Amino acid sequence: MVTADITDLTTDDEAPAYRSMPHNEEAEQALLGAILVNNDVLNRVEDFLRGEHFYIPVHGRIYDAIQQVIEKAQIANPITLRALFESDEALAEVGGAGYLARLAASAATIINAAEYAKQIHEHFLRRELIAIGEDMVNEAFEHTVERDAESQIEEAEKQLFDLAETGNNSGDFRSFKEVAIEALGTMEAAYRNEAGMSGTATGLSDLDDQLGGLHRSDLIILAARPGMGKTSIVTNISFDIAKRYRSEVDQSGTASIADGGVVGIFSLEMSSEQLITRVLSEASGVPSDLLRRGNINQKDFEAIVRASQELSRIPLFIDDTPAISIQALRTRARRLKRQHGLSLVIVDYLQLVRPSGRSNNDSRVQEVSEVTQGLKALAKELDLPVIACSQLSRAVEQREDKRPLLSDLRESGSIEQDADIVMFLYREEYYQSRLQPQPKDGENDDSASFRERLEQWQQRMDRIRGITEVIVAKHRHGATGDVKLFFNAATTEYTDLEARYSQDDVPY
Numbered sequence: 001m002v003t004a005d006i007t008d009l010t011t012d013d014e015a016p017a018y019r020s021m022p023h024n025e026e027a028e029q030a031l032l033g034a035i036l037v038n039n040d041v042l043n044r045v046e047d048f049l050r051g052e053h054f055y056i057p058v059h060g061r062i063y064d065a066i067q068q069v070i071e072k073a074q075i076a077n078p079i080t081l082r083a084l085f086e087s088d089e090a091l092a093e094v095g096g097a098g099y100l101a102r103l104a105a106s107a108a109t110i111i112n113a114a115e116y117a118k119q120i121h122e123h124f125l126r127r128e129l130i131a132i133g134e135d136m137v138n139e140a141f142e143h144t145v146e147r148d149a150e151s152q153i154e155e156a157e158k159q160l161f162d163l164a165e166t167g168n169n170s171g172d173f174r175s176f177k178e179v180a181i182e183a184l185g186t187m188e189a190a191y192r193n194e195a196g197m198s199g200t201a202t203g204l205s206d207l208d209d210q211l212g213g214l215h216r217s218d219l220i221i222l223a224a225r226p227g228m229g230k231t232s233i234v235t236n237i238s239f240d241i242a243k244r245y246r247s248e249v250d251q252s253g254t255a256s257i258a259d260g261g262v263v264g265i266f267s268l269e270m271s272s273e274q275l276i277t278r279v280l281s282e283a284s285g286v287p288s289d290l291l292r293r294g295n296i297n298q299k300d301f302e303a304i305v306r307a308s309q310e311l312s313r314i315p316l317f318i319d320d321t322p323a324i325s326i327q328a329l330r331t332r333a334r335r336l337k338r339q340h341g342l343s344l345v346i347v348d349y350l351q352l353v354r355p356s357g358r359s360n361n362d363s364r365v366q367e368v369s370e371v372t373q374g375l376k377a378l379a380k381e382l383d384l385p386v387i388a389c390s391q392l393s394r395a396v397e398q399r400e401d402k403r404p405l406l407s408d409l410r411e412s413g414s415i416e417q418d419a420d421i422v423m424f425l426y427r428e429e430y431y432q433s434r435l436q437p438q439p440k441d442g443e444n445d446d447s448a449s450f451r452e453r454l455e456q457w458q459q460r461m462d463r464i465r466g467i468t469e470v471i472v473a474k475h476r477h478g479a480t481g482d483v484k485l486f487f488n489a490a491t492t493e494y495t496d497l498e499a500r501y502s503q504d505d506v507p508y
Contacts, residue, residue, distance in 0.1 A: 022126040023055030024119050029103055031116040032062055036077055036104040039070055045117035053124040058091050062100070078104055125163060132159050157331045200261055200343060200385065203240030205496050206483045210472055211421065214344065214385040218476075219376040219418060221350075223390040223409055224425035225397070229468060230389040231270060232278065232492040233425065233485075234346050237387070238263045239279050241344055242316040261343025262315040264336050266329055268352035272318040276311070278492050283307035287490040315340060326374035327356040330381075337382055345382070347375065349389035350415075369414035376418045390415060392424075402431050406473050422474035427487065428464045432457070467497065 035041045046067065051060035065084045069076040078100035085091045091099060136156050140149075199213025214220065224230050244260030267275050281288035284307040286300045296304070317340070319332060329347070336342050347353065355370040372388075379386040392408045404424035409415045416422060437453040439445060470483040484497045 021055065021130065022123040024123055025056060027116040027119045028054050028056055028059045029106070031113055031120065032059060032066075033103040033106055034113040034116070035063075035066055036100065039066075039076055041113045042066065042070055044114050049117045049121055053121050055120075055123060055127070061085075061091075062103075128163050132156065132163070151328075154328045154331045157335070158327055161331070161334060200241060201244075202237045203244075204237070204483075204485060204494060206485065206498075207470060210470075210478075210481055210483050211475070212478060214387070215420075215477065216383050216385060217380045218385045218420040219372070219379050220385060220387045220421045220423065221390050221409075221415055221419040222387055222423050222425070223392050223404065223415075225392050225404070227430055228425040228427055229487055229492070229494070230425060231275075231348055232487070233494050234265075234348060234387055234389060235275060235278050235492070236282060236494045238265055238316060238344070238346055239282060239314075242314040243310070245315050262341045263317070263344045263346065264333060264342055265316070265318045265346045265348065266324065266332075266353075267318055267320045267348050268322055268324060269348055270320070272320040275318055275320070279311060279316075280304055280307050281491045282493040283310060285491060288492055289490070323352060323354050325354040325356050326371050329353060330374060330378050333378055333382060342382060343384055345378065345384060345386045347386065347388040349391060350375065351391050365414060369418075372414050372418040402426065402428075403469070403471065404473075416474065419474060420476040421472065424471040424473060426469040426471060427467070428469075429461065429467065432461055432464060468494070
């Protein structure tokens with residue numbers, strides 16, 4: 001057995017070297033000195049640099065104090081800052097007010113100030129990465145029921161993404177010329193598009209005419225009472241967009257989406273199997289209730305096989321995690337875009353998304369507000385449309401006219417405020433079917449008066465059967481209005497009304 005002398009582990013040659021946290025004290029001093037000499041330097045760096053980014057704590061406090069003085073339209077120099085630091089023990093340790101004077105006196109060239117700031121920020125990011133890594137290791141060793149490995153991964157991804165956004169000054173002012181060029185490019189794309197729109201087509205022509213397609217960075221709320229077909233229409237739209245997906249590569253080798261897109265669905269109400277059954281029913285034409293019961297013949301089975309083969313090739317992704325948090329939802333959407341690309345996110349439905357905050361004192365309005373703000377932020381962050389289904393309050397049922405209003409949205413203040421587009425689904429057939437006449441006292445099934453009422457009701461049902469109104473109640477980019485679609489309840493498929501009826505027979 002070989003033994004080792006313990007003294008060998010403590011020799012100078014083999015002692016582990018101490019690694020200090022990444023920082024550059026000279027760069028911090030040079031930047032502060034440059035700002036004290038010329039306050040205009042602050043304008044170049046304050047968009048991405050904050051006091052907490054400095055490694056030396058007193059340097060961070062000096063930087064914050066400079067910002068406060070300049071924001072009051074005063075000059076920040078060693079004299080004006082002296083009063084703010086007369087009782088600062090940390091500043092006293094490095095020389096007191098005289099340290100400020102030395103910073104200004106030894107200031108390097110102002111031209112290099114932005115480079116010093118970038119170095120300071122770079123070292124801050126590295127220190128944060130080290131801290132996140134240490135937290136990941138420590139939390140991985142701890143196992144609790146509340147904090148499983150998956151939630152730790154999601155939290156780590158969020159921390160890394162938030163860190164990547166720290167100092168991101170992409171929100172600066174942009175010239176009119178720069179923005180106009182982008183806008184003209186969008187208009188040109190709409191002009192060249194056969195459908196004549198700049199957004200992503202939904203596959204429903206009349207709806208596309210009303211909305212101009214689905215536009216990037218938009219939060220679209222689709223609200224209705226239960227049974228109106230919210231899930232069906234977003235499933236139809238998802239399937240159509242994913243089915244049309246086609247990419248192309250330009251002369252420079254850059255790939256872009258020529259048509260359709262990659263779709264991610266967060267299905268909080270239905271399982272992925274239930275959702276796929278609906279898509280299979282639409283694609284194959286076999287009624288969904290027959291699919292669920294397995295009551296199909298050989299022809300139906302062959303149609304289902306062909307539809308499933310087609311579905312296996314389209315970029316449609318489903319996450320059916322129940323009660324997912326808005327934080328986890330955004331994390332998974334970012335991951336999907338990074339791995340496969342992403343053109344559209346659908347959330348079914350937003351009242352089932354949990355807020356990230358853990359406070360039990362938050363009202364339901366505050367919770368929904370956090371969710372809708374998170375979805376809007378996701379739309380802007382990933383530069384894609386987000387469609388979120390929403391439930392309506394029971395106030396609709398208490399009115400004679402059942403058509404939804406903006407005030408019928410649950411927690412309507414936050415939803416209506418954050419949404420770019422709010423659409424309602426209304427099927428008169430749903431309500432009329434519950435008003436079938438019944439014989440009154442003294443009448444029977446053969447009574448003339450009862451037969452007349454029943455016939456009138458049947459005629460009314462024939463005129464409205466399958467017709468769904470899409471009520472665009474809010475449209476930030478265009479006009480509001482109504483669109484009529486045809487809904488096939490057997491296959492849960494939505495189509496344009498004109499496609500269902502001949503021109504002379506359209507029932508409106």
